Amino acid sequence: MRCYYEEIRASTVISTYSSFLTPNSATFTRPSVVTGRYYYAVVQVSISTPGVYQFSSFSSIDTYGYFYNDTFKSIDPSSHLIAENDDDASDDKQFLISIDLQSNRRYTLVTTTHGTSVTGSIKIIAVGPAAVDMVLISAKSAVYSGSIISNILTFTRPESTSGKYYYATTPVKVATSGLYEFGSWSELDTYGCLYNGRFIPLTPSLNLIAQDNDGLDDDQFLISVHLQSNRTYTLVITTHRELTTGSFSIIAVGPDTIQFTSVATTIGTMNTFIQK
Template sequence: MKESVNSYVFHHCVTIPTIRKGGPRNNTKTYSTVDDAENHLSPQHFCLPHTLFNRSFLVAVILLELGFGSIPMATSLDTSSTYSGILSSSSPCFVRPSGSGTVYYYQAIQVTVFAWGMHTFSSSSLMDTFSCLYNETFFPDRSSQNLIESDDDSNGAHQFRIRLNLQPGRAYILVVTTFSEIVTGSFQITATGPMQPVLSSAQPITTTASYVLSSSSPEFARPYAYDYNNVPYQAILVTVSMTGMYTFKSSSSIDTSGYLYNEPFNSSDSYRNLIISDDDSGGNLQFQINASLQSSHSYVLVVTPYRKAVTGRFLIEAAGPERLELTTYRHSAGPYSCGNKLTCKAGGLLKIIKSMVISVGCVGLLIGVFCCRPCTNKRKRTLRQQLSLLRQNPISQANSIPLRNVSINTGRTNEIDRPYTISISTVAATYAEQPPPTYEAAVLSSQR
């Protein structure tokens, strides 16, 4: 074995055989030392850096000499692939991890790797980008579930960079979004790995349906809106098979408004079961509603024109992790139907509670009336007894006003009981002071 110096890097140079796959395996040889092995191997000069040469390399060479196939004599360089995308107002949105807002547009990218090793994902954009890497499945309404790593500015200039060891045969989802909410723009992703990774779009599944608003459409008083009485509407039943974040957007030549309800929808009570409403978030006077929907649950999307006198055709696009079932919502029992048993039970229970509160209040009022009436009667009886004693007492009669001039009033005037009243004019007339007798009358009276 020889040692040489080249550009300040030490190299160990060995001679290795010229190996062909499928060589003989029955010619077994044993080497006791490294020099012994070098002397017996067929000559082919090969040099490696000092840090890479060790006895493990010699073991691999010996195995090759014995016919166990071939291995590469140098490591392959990393290869890269790029992906370009756009975030717009029509992109789906979610609440990103560590985000303070509620509306972050995003694009989900499926990542396929073919070799074990370190992989790097970096962004290039005029936007301040943010990225999350997920394992297997990405749930927009549960953005922290299956999250492997997230990054904001590791690539500099407000760009992200994620560097991880990935393994082949597994699904990864790279979600590209922004640091601030409601930001749009284009971006480019560069992915680097031992073998070229494949980046492909993992866009949500879209369901579309077309409807018409006409003069024969039903009408209702829509909530939170200008010119809200007698507005024509179209009610659409939305059936969800997978929980997740869904986006509803209208496309029409007329100015539309959208209202999302928990089923059932009652046109005579437009605020009942209302979840969210929107007018122009979709651009071009079109609504866009983003909502987290639960599986095995039904919702009602109500579409109206912004002005009640306008009619026309419109298209609904619903995007999410799974296809939605959109059908015309028909009332099965008059103006108020109840297709969701859980909601109906809750509404029925609320009505029962209200009835019980009203009944308890009425009972309490009746009890109060019946409890106060004996007190009033007792007071009246006490006053009558006092008046009777006053009439029967002779001492009181001698020193009091004659009772013939006393009138008793046992009725109620202005809710105040008056046991008796005294006529002041009669008393004054009866007990007016008499003038003194004349002298003549006094003399005549004494003579008699």
């Protein structure tokens, strides 16, 4: 396999890093792609000397690279995106990203694949005026699907003084304390609330630790929150408009396993989850 480099001068420093995509890797939907789940690895990038750096892949699989200013949010993969590439590195379908970086700033490189559900090893080669520090950031994801249907179960949202909203709930547990994100995926205009412990519909502000309406595009919510292991949280999925029904999916991402549990808050609805 031929790996691509532009002209390398004597003062250029080459740094390398290897990552692996496996069936246990987290998945996301690539920016500008409507559907499909892609395994990915997240590498935090930092440099000591500003300048133009090149990041290319070396692998037997067809790779795709994304470069972010600051952090990467798999639920909102277009946020903070500053560069991407598919096949510029070589004739072997490898990515090449050339970008001007500043020192004392945090960047994120996401390595994934052109096709869905592809696994394999990927070597990252960084070329620039100084060494590049690359650290793998582990992540796991889970997807929970369910429905909100018309029944007697309604509540008034915490920020509202009136109105009745159908809802669905699911207990949430995490294996490791850390920052977790919960994003909705639905044709509904969704609204999410996360509770520390029980959710009590008659007092919807009690135990509430986070809520969101349109943190994601297309009227979807995004909740980013620090959770503790060995605790049970409750995620409430509802809608922006009153008495609205429909199906939804929740995509959760964090440093370790995320466990959802089905709860019969909606008659005739079966909620399922798929964990990566």
